[in-house]
Amino acid sequence: MAFLNPLLLFGIIGIAAPIIIHLLAKKRIKRTLWAAMKFLKIVVEKNQRRLTLEDLILLILRCLVLIALALAMARPSFKQGGFGGFGGFGGSNEAAIILLDHSASMSQSDGAASKFDKAQKAAEEALDALPSGSSVAVWLVSDVVKNVIPEPTRDFALARKVIRAAQRSDRGTELPAALRQAVEVMQRQTTAVKQIFLLTDGQAAGWKQLADTRLLLDSVKKDIQTRLVLVGESEQHNLGVTGLRMSSALAPVNQPVRFEVEVANYGVEEARNVQVSIGVDAEPPGDEAGIESIPPGESKRLSLFVQFRDPGFHSVTAHLPADRNPADDQRAVAVRVIGEINVLLVDGDPGVEPRESEVFYLRNALVPVPPEQREKYYIKTKTISPADLQTAKLSDYEAVVLANVLDVPEVVLAGLEKYLRAGGGLIVFPGGRMSVTFYNEQLFTERGFLPAAFGPPRGEAEQQEKFFHLQTKNYEHPIVSIWKDPAAGTLGTANFYRAFLLQPAKSDVPRPDIGPPALILKYEDGQPAVMERTWGYGRVIQFSSTADSAWNDLCIRPIFVPLIHRILGAIVTRQDEHLNLRVGTKLSYVMDSEMLGKDLTITKPGAKKDATSLRRVTLQAGLPLLQFDETDIAGVYDARIGDDAVPALRFATQSDPAESRLEELSPADLKVFDGVAQIIRWSPEHSLRTALQKERTGSEFWLAFVILALVLAVAETWFGNRWSRSK
Amino acid sequence: MAAKSPENTLLDPVAIQSAEHLGLQARSVVEGYMAGAHRSPFRGFAIEFAQHREYVPGDDTRHLDWKVLGKSDRYYIKQYEQETNYVAHLLLDGSESMKYASGKVSKLDYGRTIAACLAYLILLQRDAVAVGVFDAKMREYQPRTDSLAKIHQICQMLTAFVPTEQTAISNALTEIARQVKRRGIVILISDLMDDEEKITQGIQHLRFGGHEVIVFHVLDPFELTFPFQGSVEFEGLEAQGRILTRPSELRKSYLEEFGAFLDRMRLACERAGCPYVRISTDQPWADVLSAFLATRQHRYG
Numbered sequence A: 001m002a003f004l005n006p007l008l009l010f011g012i013i014g015i016a017a018p019i020i021i022h023l024l025a026k027k028r029i030k031r032t033l034w035a036a037m038k039f040l041k042i043v044v045e046k047n048q049r050r051l052t053l054e055d056l057i058l059l060i061l062r063c064l065v066l067i068a069l070a071l072a073m074a075r076p077s078f079k080q081g082g083f084g085g086f087g088g089f090g091g092s093n094e095a096a097i098i099l100l101d102h103s104a105s106m107s108q109s110d111g112a113a114s115k116f117d118k119a120q121k122a123a124e125e126a127l128d129a130l131p132s133g134s135s136v137a138v139w140l141v142s143d144v145v146k147n148v149i150p151e152p153t154r155d156f157a158l159a160r161k162v163i164r165a166a167q168r169s170d171r172g173t174e175l176p177a178a179l180r181q182a183v184e185v186m187q188r189q190t191t192a193v194k195q196i197f198l199l200t201d202g203q204a205a206g207w208k209q210l211a212d213t214r215l216l217l218d219s220v221k222k223d224i225q226t227r228l229v230l231v232g233e234s235e236q237h238n239l240g241v242t243g244l245r246m247s248s249a250l251a252p253v254n255q256p257v258r259f260e261v262e263v264a265n266y267g268v269e270e271a272r273n274v275q276v277s278i279g280v281d282a283e284p285p286g287d288e289a290g291i292e293s294i295p296p297g298e299s300k301r302l303s304l305f306v307q308f309r310d311p312g313f314h315s316v317t318a319h320l321p322a323d324r325n326p327a328d329d330q331r332a333v334a335v336r337v338i339g340e341i342n343v344l345l346v347d348g349d350p351g352v353e354p355r356e357s358e359v360f361y362l363r364n365a366l367v368p369v370p371p372e373q374r375e376k377y378y379i380k381t382k383t384i385s386p387a388d389l390q391t392a393k394l395s396d397y398e399a400v401v402l403a404n405v406l407d408v409p410e411v412v413l414a415g416l417e418k419y420l421r422a423g424g425g426l427i428v429f430p431g432g433r434m435s436v437t438f439y440n441e442q443l444f445t446e447r448g449f450l451p452a453a454f455g456p457p458r459g460e461a462e463q464q465e466k467f468f469h470l471q472t473k474n475y476e477h478p479i480v481s482i483w484k485d486p487a488a489g490t491l492g493t494a495n496f497y498r499a500f501l502l503q504p505a506k507s508d509v510p511r512p513d514i515g516p517p518a519l520i521l522k523y524e525d526g527q528p529a530v531m532e533r534t535w536g537y538g539r540v541i542q543f544s545s546t547a548d549s550a551w552n553d554l555c556i557r558p559i560f561v562p563l564i565h566r567i568l569g570a571i572v573t574r575q576d577e578h579l580n581l582r583v584g585t586k587l588s589y590v591m592d593s594e595m596l597g598k599d600l601t602i603t604k605p606g607a608k609k610d611a612t613s614l615r616r617v618t619l620q621a622g623l624p625l626l627q628f629d630e631t632d633i634a635g636v637y638d639a640r641i642g643d644d645a646v647p648a649l650r651f652a653t654q655s656d657p658a659e660s661r662l663e664e665l666s667p668a669d670l671k672v673f674d675g676v677a678q679i680i681r682w683s684p685e686h687s688l689r690t691a692l693q694k695e696r697t698g699s700e701f702w703l704a705f706v707i708l709a710l711v712l713a714v715a716e717t718w719f720g721n722r723w724s725r726s727k
Numbered sequence B: 001m002a003a004k005s006p007e008n009t010l011l012d013p014v015a016i017q018s019a020e021h022l023g024l025q026a027r028s029v030v031e032g033y034m035a036g037a038h039r040s041p042f043r044g045f046a047i048e049f050a051q052h053r054e055y056v057p058g059d060d061t062r063h064l065d066w067k068v069l070g071k072s073d074r075y076y077i078k079q080y081e082q083e084t085n086y087v088a089h090l091l092l093d094g095s096e097s098m099k100y101a102s103g104k105v106s107k108l109d110y111g112r113t114i115a116a117c118l119a120y121l122i123l124l125q126r127d128a129v130a131v132g133v134f135d136a137k138m139r140e141y142q143p144r145t146d147s148l149a150k151i152h153q154i155c156q157m158l159t160a161f162v163p164t165e166q167t168a169i170s171n172a173l174t175e176i177a178r179q180v181k182r183r184g185i186v187i188l189i190s191d192l193m194d195d196e197e198k199i200t201q202g203i204q205h206l207r208f209g210g211h212e213v214i215v216f217h218v219l220d221p222f223e224l225t226f227p228f229q230g231s232v233e234f235e236g237l238e239a240q241g242r243i244l245t246r247p248s249e250l251r252k253s254y255l256e257e258f259g260a261f262l263d264r265m266r267l268a269c270e271r272a273g274c275p276y277v278r279i280s281t282d283q284p285w286a287d288v289l290s291a292f293l294a295t296r297q298h299r300y301g
Helices: A006-027 A037-073 A115-129 A156-165 A175-188 A210-220 A360-366 A386-390 A410-421 A436-446 A560-579 A667-671 A688-697 A702-724 B006-011 B013-034 B066-072 B107-124 B148-160 B169-179 B196-208 B221-225 B247-271 B285-300
Strands: A030-034 A076-078 A094-101 A135-141 A145-153 A193-200 A224-231 A239-246 A257-265 A271-280 A287-294 A299-306 A312-319 A330-337 A341-347 A379-384 A399-403 A425-429 A452-458 A499-504 A518-522 A528-535 A538-543 A580-582 A587-590 A599-603 A612-616 A618-620 A623-628 A635-640 A649-654 A678-682 B048-054 B076-081 B087-093 B128-134 B138-145 B185-190 B212-219 B232-236 B242-245 B276-280
Touching: A006 A037, A037 A702, A037 B232, A037 B242, A037 B247, A094 A115, A094 A145, A094 A156, A094 A175, A115 A156, A115 A193, A115 A224, A115 A678, A115 A688, A135 A156, A135 A175, A145 A156, A145 A175, A175 A193, A175 A210, A175 A224, A210 A224, A239 A271, A239 A299, A239 A312, A239 A330, A257 A271, A257 A287, A257 A312, A257 A330, A271 A299, A287 A299, A312 A649, A330 A560, A330 A635, A341 A360, A341 A386, A341 A560, A360 A379, A360 A560, A379 A386, A386 A410, A399 A560, A410 A425, A410 A538, A425 A560, A436 A452, A499 A528, A528 A560, A538 A560, A560 A580, A560 A587, A560 A649, A587 A649, A612 A623, A623 A635, A678 A688, A702 B247, B087 B107, B087 B169, B107 B128, B107 B148, B107 B185, B107 B212, B107 B285, B128 B148, B128 B169, B138 B148, B138 B169, B169 B185, B169 B196, B196 B212, B196 B247, B212 B221, B212 B247, B221 B247, B242 B247, B247 B276, B276 B285
Parallel strands: A030 B232, A094 A135, A094 A193, A193 A224, A224 A678, A341 A379, A341 A399, A399 A425, A425 A538, A580 A649, B087 B128, B087 B185, B185 B212, B212 B276
Antiparallel strands: A135 A145, A239 A257, A257 A299, A271 A287, A271 A312, A312 A330, A330 A649, A452 A499, A518 A528, A528 A538, A587 A623, A599 A612, A599 A635, A618 A623, A635 A649, B048 B076, B128 B138, B232 B242
16 A cells, blocks of 8 residues: 555644644533532443543544545555555655657647657656656657766756757657667666656657567566557558659759659558649749659659759758648758859870860860850860879869879879868779879779779770670669660660779778779679769769770760769769758768858757857868757758858758658567566556556555545544433 | 631621521511411410520510529529420521522522521511521521511521531431420421431431421522533532533433432432422522421411
8 A cells, every 4th residue: 555645644643633622622611519419420420431432432533534534635545466655755766767759750740739749748747657756867769869867867857847848859760779778777776666668659660679679678677667658649641751852963053953852652541642842942832743643652753843043052842731740741952053163174185186185075075065155054174284283273173084194293192182082073084094003003092082993904995896885774873873764865875995994992991081982884794884982072983994985985975965964963962962961960061161260050940040059160180161960850951150141051951761651560569568568558638647656556545535534524423413412 | 808707707797787688588578478378377385384594685584584583693584385386496408518509599598598588487476496507517506486586696697607518417407306305397408418318317316206397408400400511520519529521411310310319308208207398599489488388288277
């Protein structure tokens, strides 16, 4: 038996009241002289024992009434298994961790409150259910653990404040890891009772290691009670924007830029006539299209176009009609709109005639417009000799092309390294004049610029009857993925007479700033034709054949223009890759050098203007970097200098598409927790506090004490009346 | 204020005034009652010399034995047998229990008045009366007299008496029986708060002596009704200790017990052939006299 309001047990001292009243009443006794004492004595002697007994019985009844009332008010409860004690009497020996799921799926609403709102309420109820004197920690969990109160504290006011102030994030879900951490913390506690409350929507996607979780909980079940509190109802309909990316190579001003939108149907029924819109910044949607049908469990893609009026940082947002899971009804990406792209062409074999230049075709492919329009075209090229490379200011160019260049001096190599580290692009075309040894030793082995070493050449340029082709299908790399669509043409028509064998570098490069080698194109025999790797914030593209028509006829094929543009786009957007992050990852963006030391005010998605964060552009590894890690919310972040109207940087975060999959743990999944964790389905009508207190303390039976008090009061009145009659 | 000695009490103007008041009251009651009465309740007898006794102030000088005075120069009063119709011995219980008064009039006060009234009435009828106040023994005694003028002394004696002792009625009755040889009427005015058996024995003792005994059982209305409420601490007037109780819860038992006592006393008197008159101090005195005379008329027609 336990008492839920043990302090009210002090009411039992109220039994002193009848005794005090009795004693006070003695002061009001009338006194009189009396003659017929003899008869009074006889009567009293006959009746005194009975009177005393009656008095005693009445006094006991009155005291019992007060005791019963005090017990009723103290809310006694009984738990099978023994005496539960005086709950909260002099401090409890309990510790708990409240794990509040704040992943993106918790945004699902029933129209009145989101699952996260409900989880907050349930968390408060769990807090209220803990006996006073307990200690509690509060963690916000998603795919990471944000332990706001890392260790159990007795400061319940702080815990309540943290729960109320908690914000939902757009992070993914990975609850087993959070449970593991919570178990570790609980095992360090010395309290007699240890509890873990996990308040979640039970999204199946968040429980990837159910068996491991069961093993973990099973191993600690004697020591730690785990309660899985499931909030909200499962949703049968959900459409989500699960992908949005720019499919155009570049995003120039006033040019239609294509974006690919992926919409997934996570509901159980087919979705029909799904309207998808896309817009730039906060402007009204610029393009809209409908998807006739999306079967359940499937996704569909469509292309939508936008135009940017100004160069600089912009955001593009794809929208779906609102449903009960608003987190995935829109998805945004940040785009750096290019005003002008400068490409430096280093011609290793200029020849005599312009057409004999190693970069002749390349230059024309980059600027595929008549001469009179070249000034207005957004790509500008400059051709220099290898000797001029030493004096060239590489940072003025988005890309540098080495076409059949014999070698480069050491000082140029150092400049290239700096250039790549800061986000520049390097395209290397081999040729007959190049020093394979130099490239392999310096650019591949020493510097690690090249994704592959140049192996022995194959084929003869003069024997044009012998050639080989590029692959004709399975274009997986994003640069060439548009040729997946046969309507876009094929790269397999170009003839290659001679090419170096590319020997890719090992993938497990120990340096974190050098990316693994990636295959862009291969020959039809499977040998690599074009490869790339990221280097610092830059990107290196390595061809196996020449840029001119000496070893192949690719450069005279129409597909050469889009291929070169897409490669250039990949280089330019290499930096922009850092503008779009997975929710929760840290932004690390190389700013212009003039921004160094400046403070930027960063506004989060949906935040008020006064709820901003201040970050300074600092020098990191020789680069002016802006870093920001408070990216729990999906959407567009603006970084401004002071009150500037135009943001100095705009970046976006996207949530894990898996969060749109609202399937809950199945009954079979939940069975995994049998015996190791308690599953509680929370609803506003059934107070978690009451349930937990009942579980802790058993059934309340205050009503029995109230009835007992009434019965005793009636008995006292009846006996009092009866016995006060004259006898 | 000096303590009141018996002498002082006699001289106490308040006591004297009270005595006069008592006498006037008795006179008023009796005369008021006698107005319209046509015959005495006592019958007359022949006058025969019985004995001499020394003169005491207040004696009627007409009864001085002049011959003895002439021979011996001593003042003797000639006493006659049946010099009056009857000799009435008024015995007033002066014990502490008689002090009880639920209202303004205590049982003793009431008894005083009754005694004074009866004395006056008896003297007025030219009968003789002797008045005594007793508790454990005879405290005050006014010898037999037939002089109406003595009524003042009787009243003074009655008024001056202050009860201090417990009751022992049988002692008083035995003492009277021993002293008074001539048959007479013994009027006992008491609350009878004593050993019932001894009271009965005392009455029977008088009856054996040829006395007629009339018992005026004086009671307070509260003793008859026991109307107390709440918690009351009763303190015995005759050193009987204290009792704290809730009388309302005991009323029925008390009244049964007290009623049985009254019945026993009445039966005891009736068995002894004594008229028994129960009087409550809230009754008019006239009613008491009426009751008394009714007993006389009933007896003698």
